[in-house]
Amino acid sequence: MKFLISLAFKNLTRYKRRTIITALAIAIGIAMYIFIDAMLMGAEYESVRNLKWYETASARILDDEYWEERYQYPLDLNISDPDPILERLEAEGITASKRIVFTGDMILSRAEFGEDGNIPVRVTAIDPSRDFDVFHFGDTLIEGRFLEEDEEAILIGSWFAEDIGASVGNWVTIITRGNGGFYEAIDLQIVGILNCPNPNVNRTLIMMPIKTADYYLAMDGAATEINIRLPDQAEVEQEIATIQGLLNGNGITVMSWETMAKDYLAIAEAKRGGTGMILFLIFIIAAVGISNTMLMAIFERIRELGMMRSLGMSDMKIRIAFMLEAAGIGLIGSTIGVIIGVIANYWIINVGIDFGFLMREMDIGYRIQSIFRGTWNPGTIAVAFFAGILISTVVAYLPTNRALKMDIPSCLRHQ
Amino acid sequence: MISIDQAVRNYQAGETVVRALRGVSLDIEQGEFISIAGPSGSGKTTLLNLIGCIDALDGGEITINGEAVSSMNKKSKTDFRRINLGFIFQTYNLIPVLTAYENVSFVLSLLDLPEQEVRERTMGLLKEVGLEGMEHRRPSRLSGGQQQRVAIARALIKNPQVVLADEPTANLDSETGEEILKLMKEMNRRHHTTFIFSTHDKMVMEYAERLVMLHDGQIISDERRQ
Ligand SMILES: Nc1ncnc2c1ncn2[C@@H]1O[C@H](COP(=O)(O)OP(=O)(O)OP(=O)(O)O)[C@@H](O)[C@H]1O
Ligand SMILES: [Mg+2]
Numbered sequence: 330m331k332f333l334i335s336l337a338f339k340n341l342t343r344y345k346r347r348t349i350i351t352a353l354a355i356a357i358g359i360a361m362y363i364f365i366d367a368m369l370m371g372a373e374y375e376s377v378r379n380l381k382w383y384e385t386a387s388a389r390i391l392d393d394e395y396w397e398e399r400y401q402y403p404l405d406l407n408i409s410d411p412d413p414i415l416e417r418l419e420a421e422g423i424t425a426s427k428r429i430v431f432t433g434d435m436i437l438s439r440a441e442f443g444e445d446g447n448i449p450v451r452v453t454a455i456d457p458s459r460d461f462d463v464f465h466f467g468d469t470l471i472e473g474r475f476l477e478e479d480e481e482a483i484l485i486g487s488w489f490a491e492d493i494g495a496s497v498g499n500w501v502t503i504i505t506r507g508n509g510g511f512y513e514a515i516d517l518q519i520v521g522i523l524n525c526p527n528p529n530v531n532r533t534l535i536m537m538p539i540k541t542a543d544y545y546l547a548m549d550g551a552a553t554e555i556n557i558r559l560p561d562q563a564e565v566e567q568e569i570a571t572i573q574g575l576l577n578g579n580g581i582t583v584m585s586w587e588t589m590a591k592d593y594l595a596i597a598e599a600k601r602g603g604t605g606m607i608l609f610l611i612f613i614i615a616a617v618g619i620s621n622t623m624l625m626a627i628f629e630r631i632r633e634l635g636m637m638r639s640l641g642m643s644d645m646k647i648r649i650a651f652m653l654e655a656a657g658i659g660l661i662g663s664t665i666g667v668i669i670g671v672i673a674n675y676w677i678i679n680v681g682i683d684f685g686f687l688m689r690e691m692d693i694g695y696r697i698q699s700i701f702r703g704t705w706n707p708g709t710i711a712v713a714f715f716a717g718i719l720i721s722t723v724v725a726y727l728p729t730n731r732a733l734k735m736d737i738p739s740c741l742r743h744q
Numbered sequence: 745m746i747s748i749d750q751a752v753r754n755y756q757a758g759e760t761v762v763r764a765l766r767g768v769s770l771d772i773e774q775g776e777f778i779s780i781a782g783p784s785g786s787g788k789t790t791l792l793n794l795i796g797c798i799d800a801l802d803g804g805e806i807t808i809n810g811e812a813v814s815s816m817n818k819k820s821k822t823d824f825r826r827i828n829l830g831f832i833f834q835t836y837n838l839i840p841v842l843t844a845y846e847n848v849s850f851v852l853s854l855l856d857l858p859e860q861e862v863r864e865r866t867m868g869l870l871k872e873v874g875l876e877g878m879e880h881r882r883p884s885r886l887s888g889g890q891q892q893r894v895a896i897a898r899a900l901i902k903n904p905q906v907v908l909a910d911e912p913t914a915n916l917d918s919e920t921g922e923e924i925l926k927l928m929k930e931m932n933r934r935h936h937t938t939f940i941f942s943t944h945d946k947m948v949m950e951y952a953e954r955l956v957m958l959h960d961g962q963i964i965s966d967e968r969r970q
Contacts, residue, residue: 332853632835636833638822640830640898641824741798741833741837
């Protein structure tokens with residue numbers, strides 16, 4: 330065995346150029362695997378975080394029937410008396426804030442915007458003193474100021490502002506239907522522009538004070554939802570059960586962000602499947618490279634093989650010798666691949682790639698506005714390393730077997 | 745010791761059948777130094793391959809030490825070659841990445857002998873074949889004659905009963921060829937190893953103690969000399 334190992338490694342140096350080229354092919358495959366995995370894992374991690382920070386919070390209390398009808402944004406399926414619930418949650422040390430979410434049409438006047446226009450919008454009415462404890466809009470203001478308790482003002486997302494050509498100080502009118510179905514027109518001034526890292530939010534965000542909304546929509550103190558922020562390490566399901574207990578029915582229910590983001594998570598799952606395919610292809614390419622190299626290496630050595638077989642070296646030992654040689658190529662390739670992969674990871678994790686141009690134009694599901702950053706994933710690195718060695722070894726089996734099928738005199742006659 | 749009885753070997757070459765050996769019978773005793781001679785295509789290599797258990801008979805029988813070759817399976821043939829047979833090839837067939845020492849010692853490592861013994865035997869034999877001081881050279885740094893000396897050492901290192909050499913001098917100039925033959929003969933005398941070598945070179949035949957002439961797959965003469 331010792332002899333076979335030393336023979337394999339000596340043979341690796343025999344065709345230096347070929348060994349290096351094959352090892353590099355493996356290395357590129359492995360580095361790409363590590364890099365792509367780090368990037369996608371990072372993007373997913375950040376997407377989930379931005380989803381929770383700006384869209385779903387950790388959990389949400391709703392009227393029992395609200396979720397079914399959520400695309401209608403019904404004002405009548407509301408939490409009629411949110412404040413006692415908020416107090417109870419606060420007593421338990423749970424951070425929460427109420428909101429009213431409604432839809433309407435935003436009217437843009439020629440006087441303010443150069444031409445008349447109207448667009449369907451969704452408005453989120455927030456409690457300015459508490460909402461930023463639950464969501465993370467606190468550091469996203471890029472122009473103007475935040476909202477005050479009780480004013481006819483809105484904050485909008487910066488991409489939305491760009492799309493409608495709005496700036497701080499402009500007035501808009503929102504036409505909607507209040508609780509009960511009456512028509513209402515609300516004049517609101519844009520007082521601030523937020524740049525939200527979640528592109529889905531940044532593209533559509535309109536925020537106003539909940540007191541103003543309550544007044545115009547005749548909500549009579551009701552809210553459509555209460556959002557809850559749980560600590561990062563919290564056992565969400567367990568906390569939800571606790572909160573559900575606190576609510577003791579009353580026609581309201583609490584949902585986790587995972588339930589609310591089911592569609593998103595399903596898409597993420599599908600993406601992971603897609604990457605699996607890419608990685609599989611990378612490995613196939615590396616495998617074909619190794620297989621070819623070994624095929625050439627073996628067929629150039631047919632006479633040597635014939636000699637070894639005449640001297641009574643068993644097929645098994647010959648197989649092991651060639652597979653060890655391939656394993657050596659795999660080891661070199663894997664090592665270089667991991668080194669390149671780790672360097673590439675340093676870059677993707679600390680610098681990242683700016684996909685802003687892409688995210689601005691279309692929604693590809695990721696909740697990242699511009700810079701995609703990777704994340705470390707030691708498991709993937711280890712798997713890639715060993716897979717490189719294993720695949721090289723396994724792939725050498727076929728050409729070796731082909732050579733062993735030739736009879737010995739033919740091997741010895743081979744040129 | 746080796747008994748060949750009506751050995752027949754046919755090759756299929758496209759549509760036609762080449763009758764490489766047409767009933768060859770021959771008895772070889774332990775310690776003989778025997779040359780199989782004949783023109784190109786007469787069946788020399790075929791006969792050596794059959795004795796060496798790397799080719800299969802189409803008819804007749806070869807018996808070595810009382811065991812019929814045709815009754816051995818692949819594994820027992822491999823084992824038999826590993827233990828009892830040495831090969832010397834026309835083109836030396838050394839492993840280029842190994843040194844002279846390693847090219848010889850690897851045969852012993854196939855036999856799982858202790859390292860100490862492998863060392864002593866290899867160094868001793870390399871000295872015997874005149875390669876002292878060149879143990880750590882690779883084949884590319886040895887002349888043809890020196891490479892064939894390594895090959896002789898590789899064939900002899902396991903103390904086989906028989907060494908088979910197919911045209912061992914064909915790639916060497918006549919002077920070097922003679923040296924190789926002298927070395928083979930010396931080894932034959934000293935170790936009492938049976939040597940069977942093929943050639944179509946008159947000079948080489950001169951060295952044989954027994955000369956078997958083949959023609960068209962048949963023995964046309966078998967004479968003992970000296
Ligand atoms: N694998 C094979 N397939 C077809 N024909 C073969 C094969 N091996 C040998 N032959 C034929 O068998 C005959 C004997 O061949 P062999 O190689 O034994 O001759 P040889 O005496 O060794 O010749 P040389 O001096 O050229 O080496 C030749 O006609 C050769 O063409
Ligand atoms: Mg021949």
